[in-house]
Amino acid sequence: MAGIGDLGKKAQRLLNDPKVQDALKSEKAEGVSDRILGGVAGAVDKATGGKHSEQIDKARNAADRKLGNQ
DSSP: OOOHHHHHHHHHHHHHOHHHHHHHTSHHHHHHHHHHHHHHHHHHHHHTTTTTHHHHHHHHHHHHHHHOOO
16 A cells, blocks of 8 residues: 555656646646636635625735746
């Protein structure tokens, strides 16, 4: 049975693979991250009654800059 350390090493090797890096930086991945972030931001905005829309937008944009490629 593989230990957690072994799984971590395998995950790191996978993330360092150039094909995986290309996939993570693709337009498709950008679209997926935009949809997820938009959905989460919308849900949080709705849950707070729109009282924190500006802060939610700032957090969404900051997350997009970290995750996205645009």
